[in-house]
Amino acid sequence: MSSERDVMEYDVVTVGAGPAGLAFAIRLKQLKPELSVCVIEKASTIGAHILSGAVIETGPLDELLPNWRKAPPPICVPANQDEFWFLSKTGGFKFPVVPPQMNNHGNVIVSLGALCAWLAPQAEALGVEIYPGFAAAAPLFDEHHAVCGVRIGDMGVAKDGSHKPGYTQGIDIKAKITVLGEGARGHLTKDLVRKYDLDRDADPQSYSIGIKELWQVRTGVCEPGKIVHTMGWPADPKTYGGSFLYHLDKDRIALGYVSGLDYQDPNYQPYEAFQQWKNHPSVKSLLEGGTILSAGARAIVTGGYQSLPKLEMPGALLIGDAAGLLNVPKIKGTHQAMRSGMMAAEHIAAHGTSVGWDATLRASSVMKELKKVRNFKPGFKKGRLFGLINSGWETITAGLSPWTMKVSADYSSLQKLDVAGSAALERPKRDYLERTLAPRDRLAGVYFAATEHDEDQPVHLRVSDTDICITTCATEYGNPCTRFCPAGVYEMVKDDNGPRLQINAANCVHCKTCDIKDPYQIIDWVTPEGGAGPNYQNL
Numbered sequence: 001m002s003s004e005r006d007v008m009e010y011d012v013v014t015v016g017a018g019p020a021g022l023a024f025a026i027r028l029k030q031l032k033p034e035l036s037v038c039v040i041e042k043a044s045t046i047g048a049h050i051l052s053g054a055v056i057e058t059g060p061l062d063e064l065l066p067n068w069r070k071a072p073p074p075i076c077v078p079a080n081q082d083e084f085w086f087l088s089k090t091g092g093f094k095f096p097v098v099p100p101q102m103n104n105h106g107n108v109i110v111s112l113g114a115l116c117a118w119l120a121p122q123a124e125a126l127g128v129e130i131y132p133g134f135a136a137a138a139p140l141f142d143e144h145h146a147v148c149g150v151r152i153g154d155m156g157v158a159k160d161g162s163h164k165p166g167y168t169q170g171i172d173i174k175a176k177i178t179v180l181g182e183g184a185r186g187h188l189t190k191d192l193v194r195k196y197d198l199d200r201d202a203d204p205q206s207y208s209i210g211i212k213e214l215w216q217v218r219t220g221v222c223e224p225g226k227i228v229h230t231m232g233w234p235a236d237p238k239t240y241g242g243s244f245l246y247h248l249d250k251d252r253i254a255l256g257y258v259s260g261l262d263y264q265d266p267n268y269q270p271y272e273a274f275q276q277w278k279n280h281p282s283v284k285s286l287l288e289g290g291t292i293l294s295a296g297a298r299a300i301v302t303g304g305y306q307s308l309p310k311l312e313m314p315g316a317l318l319i320g321d322a323a324g325l326l327n328v329p330k331i332k333g334t335h336q337a338m339r340s341g342m343m344a345a346e347h348i349a350a351h352g353t354s355v356g357w358d359a360t361l362r363a364s365s366v367m368k369e370l371k372k373v374r375n376f377k378p379g380f381k382k383g384r385l386f387g388l389i390n391s392g393w394e395t396i397t398a399g400l401s402p403w404t405m406k407v408s409a410d411y412s413s414l415q416k417l418d419v420a421g422s423a424a425l426e427r428p429k430r431d432y433l434e435r436t437l438a439p440r441d442r443l444a445g446v447y448f449a450a451t452e453h454d455e456d457q458p459v460h461l462r463v464s465d466t467d468i469c470i471t472t473c474a475t476e477y478g479n480p481c482t483r484f485c486p487a488g489v490y491e492m493v494k495d496d497n498g499p500r501l502q503i504n505a506a507n508c509v510h511c512k513t514c515d516i517k518d519p520y521q522i523i524d525w526v527t528p529e530g531g532a533g534p535n536y537q538n539l
């Protein structure tokens with residue numbers, strides 16, 4: 001039975017109500033109130049899928065909403081102290097000076113999810129239509145192969161593809177211009193980059209995974225405004241890893257651990273590295289006696305300057321992390337996301353088309369900032385010591401080195417198990433601690449993400465060939481998906497028919513790590529039903 005889909009038409013549709021998408025929509029309405037603008041968001045409420053640090057630079061916010069400080073977002077603590085530590089297993093030392101990229105004087109610590117929930121009504125007050133619970137499942141194309149909007153995923157489809165009683169066909173949202181602000185490893189963005197060959201002249205994109213918890217700590221422990229970053233233990237010298245610890249107000253501390261997804265050891269477990277770091281004496285002493293309020297994980301885009309795809313295609317353009325604009329040494333992408341969103345709005349207001357956006361962004365301060373730091377992260381591919389020396393050089397020369405280091409795809413960096421076991425790769429000795437702090441394991445951790453997916457819906461983690469999992473991958477890499485997923489979604493189980501991959505899709509927190517790191521690139525993360533996924537509180 002076929003039926004005509006409902007269609008809604010706008011001048012502009014924005015996919016993703018993150019800082020990029022919301023700053024874009026606000027700016028466009030400020031400049032051209034007569035345009036119809038809608039923002040669609042896959043989370044059930046605005047901000048519920050956003051996970052960040054987050055210490056943010058406020059420049060773009062000052063320009064977008066000059067009076068924002070009179071009614072600031074619900075969590076907004078001025079940064080007042082920066083520390084940078086190198087950790088060993090039982091101790092560590094504080095660097096006498098904080099690298100300039102990590103100087104947060106003038107910045108504020110926020111919950112980015114709460115900031116987006118605070119931005120949304122301000123966009124609506126200008127006439128932007130915002131639809132949470134709407135997952136853009138596919139782009140729409142016109143007769144000239146230009147993007148002309150997005151199709152929202154159907155609701156009420158059972159696991160076997162049949163229609164359940166509440167079945168509702170997803171609507172088509174048609175627009176003259178589609179703006180992709182899906183964040184790191186966007187699902188539509190990935191397809192469109194491929195379709196239009198947008199990364200033809202760029203290095204492959206690269207990512208890290210950030211795993212975060214928000215803690216309510218004992219009274220007197222928290223020092224609001226204090227910012228601590230660490231490197232060293234538990235990361236081995238070949239693995240890019242580091243932590244953040246941001247002291248908020250009301251006895252709350254936001255903390256997380258970032259692992260570069262270009263790690264080599266197939267046995268590495270980003271979630272375990274995070275939990276180990278929490279149990280380091282310097283961190284544990286802050287957390288003991290406290291409780292976890294919320295937790296989750298999200299990919300961070302780190303390829304930067306060299307990996308920037310072309311940012312426009314017929315009918316559509318990329319902004320924010322979907323474009324790959326994060327500044328790695330600062331671990332900051334929010335100001336770049338907002339700035340690119342605002343600039344894209346100015347471009348559309350002036351020209352009414354996506355044509356020329358790529359050149360505009362490349363000529364801007366956003367690109368200048370990326371160019372300056374382009375060699376920081378690739379330097380760590382040669383190990384921590386080289387990475388640190390190289391970072392010092394790049395800082396002193398302000399990025400004026402006459403060379404640009406290459407970025408490679410994260411899935412290609414995994415060493416096969418037989419190599420890892422031989423002398424070719426010195427398998428890192430993990431030297432881990434006995435952990436005592438909650439959560440016990442990944443499943444216990446997922447509870448704090450409050451993630452929800454109707455179990456009776458098509459699995460949104462599409463594995464194109466599960467035979468590889470039980471044959472080649474089991475032998476070559478020992479099924480790394482069972483270790484890199486922070487939510488324990490992938491399991492190898494054995495039944496009467498032998499081993500098979502079990503996908504516990506309901507636990508997924510939409511971090512996108514599997515889509516990025518799977519060594520055979522056979523996992524495709526697609527949008528589940530709108531509204532499904534984590535329900536982060538203040539992450």
Ligand SMILES: Cc1cc2nc3c(=O)[nH]c(=O)nc-3n(C[C@H](O)[C@H](O)[C@H](O)COP(=O)(O)OP(=O)(O)OC[C@H]3O[C@@H](n4cnc5c(N)ncnc54)[C@H](O)[C@@H]3O)c2cc1C
Pocket residue numbers: 015016017018019020021040041042043047049050051052053054055056057112134135136137181182183184186187188209210211212256298299300319320321322326331332333334335337527
């Ligand atoms: C652990 C961690 C720590 C960080 N720390 C900092 C920091 O301290 N300071 C800083 O400035 N930056 C930090 N960042 C980076 C910062 O969070 C990002 O740069 C920023 O969020 C990018 O904004 P965005 O709007 O481009 O994407 P996002 O914030 O990712 O927003 C994208 C939105 O689009 C929605 N979406 C995606 N796909 C679809 C779809 N198909 N249909 C509908 N909706 C969709 C998502 O649900 C989400 O709400 C950190 C990131 C992480 C992961």
Ligand code: SF4
Pocket residue numbers: 461484485486487488489490507508509510511512513514515525
């Ligand atoms: S299944 Fe993939 S996207 Fe979902 S939580 Fe695991 S790694 Fe992240």
